[in-house]
Amino acid sequence: MTYELKYKPFGECSVLIEWPAVIDESILLDILKFKENIVKKNIKGIVELNSSYCSLLVVYDFNHWGFETLLAALKKRYKQHRDNVKISIRQWKIPVCYDNAFAIDLDMISREKSLSKESIIQLHSETIYTVYFIGFLPGFMYLGGLHKDLYVPRKETPRLTVKKGAVAIGGEQTGVYPNESPGGWNIIGNSPIDFFNVESKTPCFARAGDKISFKPISYKEYTNIKALVEAGVYQLESEVIRG
Amino acid sequence: MYTTIQDLGRHGYQEFGVPYSGAMDMYSAKVANALLGNEVHEAVMEITMSGPTLEFHCDTCICISGAQMSPMLNTLDIGMNRPVRVKRGDVLSFGKLSTGFRSYLALLGGFKTDMFMESRSMYQGITAQRVLLKHDELPTESVSKDFIERHATIKVKNTHFTSSYLEVFKGVEFDKLSARQQKVLFTTAFSISKENNRMAYQLAEPLKNSLEPIITSFVLPGTVQLTPSGTLIILMRDCQTTGGYPRVLQLKESSINILSQKFTGHMIRFKLVE
Numbered sequence: 231m232t233y234e235l236k237y238k239p240f241g242e243c244s245v246l247i248e249w250p251a252v253i254d255e256s257i258l259l260d261i262l263k264f265k266e267n268i269v270k271k272n273i274k275g276i277v278e279l280n281s282s283y284c285s286l287l288v289v290y291d292f293n294h295w296g297f298e299t300l301l302a303a304l305k306k307r308y309k310q311h312r313d314n315v316k317i318s319i320r321q322w323k324i325p326v327c328y329d330n331a332f333a334i335d336l337d338m339i340s341r342e343k344s345l346s347k348e349s350i351i352q353l354h355s356e357t358i359y360t361v362y363f364i365g366f367l368p369g370f371m372y373l374g375g376l377h378k379d380l381y382v383p384r385k386e387t388p389r390l391t392v393k394k395g396a397v398a399i400g401g402e403q404t405g406v407y408p409n410e411s412p413g414g415w416n417i418i419g420n421s422p423i424d425f426f427n428v429e430s431k432t433p434c435f436a437r438a439g440d441k442i443s444f445k446p447i448s449y450k451e452y453t454n455i456k457a458l459v460e461a462g463v464y465q466l467e468s469e470v471i472r473g
Numbered sequence: 474m475y476t477t478i479q480d481l482g483r484h485g486y487q488e489f490g491v492p493y494s495g496a497m498d499m500y501s502a503k504v505a506n507a508l509l510g511n512e513v514h515e516a517v518m519e520i521t522m523s524g525p526t527l528e529f530h531c532d533t534c535i536c537i538s539g540a541q542m543s544p545m546l547n548t549l550d551i552g553m554n555r556p557v558r559v560k561r562g563d564v565l566s567f568g569k570l571s572t573g574f575r576s577y578l579a580l581l582g583g584f585k586t587d588m589f590m591e592s593r594s595m596y597q598g599i600t601a602q603r604v605l606l607k608h609d610e611l612p613t614e615s616v617s618k619d620f621i622e623r624h625a626t627i628k629v630k631n632t633h634f635t636s637s638y639l640e641v642f643k644g645v646e647f648d649k650l651s652a653r654q655q656k657v658l659f660t661t662a663f664s665i666s667k668e669n670n671r672m673a674y675q676l677a678e679p680l681k682n683s684l685e686p687i688i689t690s691f692v693l694p695g696t697v698q699l700t701p702s703g704t705l706i707i708l709m710r711d712c713q714t715t716g717g718y719p720r721v722l723q724l725k726e727s728s729i730n731i732l733s734q735k736f737t738g739h740m741i742r743f744k745l746v747e
Contacts, residue, residue, distance in 0.1 A: 238645055241693045241723050246645055251688050280488045280691065282715055287487075287691045365689065365715030368490045368598055372521065372715075408490075426489065428589050428599055433489045467578045 233260060235308065237301050243277075243292045245300060249284040253374060258362055261286050262439050263315045264308055270315070271307065275300075281438050283372070284362045319472040321441040322419055324406070326355065326397050327452035332420035339382055339399070339416060353377045354397075354404065355444045364471030365436045368424025371434075373442060376404045388414035395421045397444065419444075422456035423466060435466060440448065475521040476605045477671075478584050481514050481597070483592040487714045494594035495710050497671060497724070497733035498575050501539030501583040505579035507595065508536045508625050509556055515583025516575055516593040518605075522736070525568025525605070527578075529559050533616050534581040537732040538629065540573030540734060555626040559667060573634045573734035583613040596711060637662070638744045644697060646719035656680075658721065659743055663705065667737045671711040674732060676741075679703035684719045692716040695724035697743075707732065 233249050242248040247264075249257045253293050261281045268279060268288070275294025280287045290300055317326035328336065328351045340347050359373040366372075376399065384400045392398070398405050400415035407413055408425035423445075436442060445467075447455070458464035476508050479502065482495025496502035519728070524542050536556045537544050545566050546550050551557045561564070586593045591598050597603040605611075647655070657680060668675040682703040691714065692698065698706045698718035707724065708716075708733075722743060724732065735741065 239642065240691070241642075242726055243697060244693065246691065248645075248690075253688060262722045278485055278487060280714070282690050283501045283688045290613060361717070365691075366490060366713050368492075370490050426598070433486070433491075433590075438488075468706060 231256070231260075233257070234309070237298055237304065240287065241288055245290070245297070245311045247286040247288065247290045247304070253283050254363070255374070256358060257284055258360065258439060259292055259317065262317050266315050266317060267310070268304070273303070280363070288290060290321055291420055293392050298468050300360065305355065317439055317472070318470060319439050320436070320468050321358070321443065322436055323428060323443055323445050323467040324423065325447045325451065326419045326421045327447050327449055327464045328354075328397075328419040329449045329452070331449060332396070332419045335382075335398075335416035336418050339380075339418065342382070343379065343380065350380065350418065351446055354399075355446050357443070360405070361436045361438055361440045361442060364436075367408060367411060368428075369434050371405060371419055371425070371436060371442065373404055376402060378402075380404070381389055382416045384414040385416065386414075392417065393420060395423070395425075397421055405466045406412075420452070423459055435468075441471060474523055474525055476525050476710055477519050477595040477603075478516050478586050478605070478611070479519045479594045480516040480583075482594050482710065483590050486590050489579045490714050491599065492711050494592065494596045494599075494671075495592075497710050498539055498573075498730045500730040501573075501629075501734075502577045504554060504584070504627060504629060505536045505538035505577045508538070508554060508627060509534060509581050511579060511583055515579065516586065516634075517580075517693060518578040518584065518611075520578060522570055524576065526567075527565045529561055529563045529565070530610070531613070532558075532560050533613065534558050535565070536546065536579045536676055538577050538579070539667060540576040540634075541571045542570065542576050543568030544576075554629055556624070559564060564724070567667065568632040572631075572738045575733055580613050581616050585612040585614060587654070613703060629650065633731060634650050634734050636731060637740050639732060639741050640725040640746045641722040641728065641743045642725070642746065644722045645690075646684065646687060647721050649719060650699075650721060654682075659745060662740045662742055665735055665737055665739050665741065669680055669736060670741060671709055673705045673709055673712060674735075676705040676707070676722070678705075680705055686717045687719055689715050689717045690720075692720060692729070693723070695726065696720050697722035697724065709733070 236248040238246045275291040278289035359375040362372045381402050383400045392407050394410045396417045397419040398415035398417045479496040482493040483538040506727040663676040694710050696708045699721045
């Protein structure tokens with residue numbers, strides 16, 4: 231299926247392409263296919279291509295393209311794109327320690343939701359989440375799929391510092407803080423792995439479209455994995471689920 | 474003191490959530506580099522509001538552009554927007570800020586601090602350092618003996634510092650504003666709140682707002698966001714890559730430069746260009 235897309239100028243050298251304003255996996259896939267189709271064609275003068283929930287940002291070199299001519303070229307590409315484009319998808323198993331040492335908001339959520347801590351951990355870790363895109367902070371994954379029993383409003387006053395690796399719930403979303411930063415989400419655990427590596431050619435292991443699941447680990451396992459990560463020898467579990 | 478190393482910024486890493494960064498006032502940074510015959514991408518020192526005292530460990534040539542902070546080499550006024558020869562042991566200092574907010578110090582061949590993701594622009598979590606600190610030593614290339622001193626000068630337009638008009642395009646969600654809100658945007662003199670930094674400038678006067686947040690989408694330096702409480706936020710070079718507030722206006726690149734030279738209490742007006 232194709233969507234009715236809107237093409238808008240954004241700044242002096244970008245086009246924002248908008249899909250219907252819905253968070254939906256078939257829209258994500260359509261965006262990623264369109265993106266891949268542009269990448270594959272290796273169109274000169276396109277500097278950057280980024281996808282989010284329902285939009286694709288095309289940054290172009292204005293020495294190479296006028297807005298209108300680029301628009302025509304993109305529209306043509308969208309008509310032609312479709313089933314010949316393959317998106318490969320990987321599923322990543324992320325270790326998370328839900329121990330009290332990290333899960334500073336778990337008691338509060340348990341009280342407010344009338345759910346045992348064990349049920350919260352189970353609901354959070356048995357879901358397979360979709361990575362919609364990476365944004366906000368370096369390495370921050372926007373994940374879709376949080377169980378609706380776990381929706382918890384963001385804190386009215388954000389904490390000044392949230393630890394690196396904090397696994398948290400904010401409204402209808404869940405995510406992991408890739409680095410220490412201020413934050414208003416409710417913290418239910420911590421992952422010992424790195425979500426952003428500035429020195430690497432692939433700074434983030436997951437890409438838009440990939441799947442994520444959280445695997446509960448004990449505090450002892452957490453310390454072990456952390457040591458392996460710091461030594462640079464930890465291998466994150468993953469499998470190709472669509473090639 | 475808030476002094477950093479900046480260049481043209483990090484491009485091509487937005488898909489990992491990495492901000493563009495780069496000199497807030499690209500225009501002044503480019504002028505400083507150009508007067509030394511440097512490549513446009515060489516890193517410069519961005520000096521905000523008040524300047525550091527710097528001692529040179531080698532002979533080189535410098536040029537200062539942007540905000541006027543009365544730079545002195547040892548005890549001599551050296552002026553702005555012209556190359557100045559410096560010798561090992563010379564001390565550069567800055568005086569009182571009189572025009573603008575950010576000054577740019579370029580050095581022959583540029584500052585050679587470590588590159589991360591193809592840029593030297595300092596940003597927390599990307600570069601080893603977020604800002605420059607007392608006693609830091611900064612690497613540069615030594616200047617060859619046969620370097621020919623340039624005598625280029627340039628007269629920078631004063632309007633770069635005095636103009637209160639920011640030229641803008643309609644933002645992605647502009648059409649969702651009511652006719653009244655649109656009118657208010659273009660007829661109000663807004664003042665810059667104390668919340669102004671490399672990430673964003675907030676405006677003190679709210680715009681009555683009833684727009685719903687949007688599904689998180691892209692923002693750029695120069696994007697003007699409208700929060701549910703009616704605060705207008707102008708995103709700057711270190712802004713995050715995505716956001717959920719409606720994007721009502723988009724500053725022209727040249728207006729981002731102009732705004733970078735303003736601070737708390739300064740007035741601005743938006744002027745729509747097509």
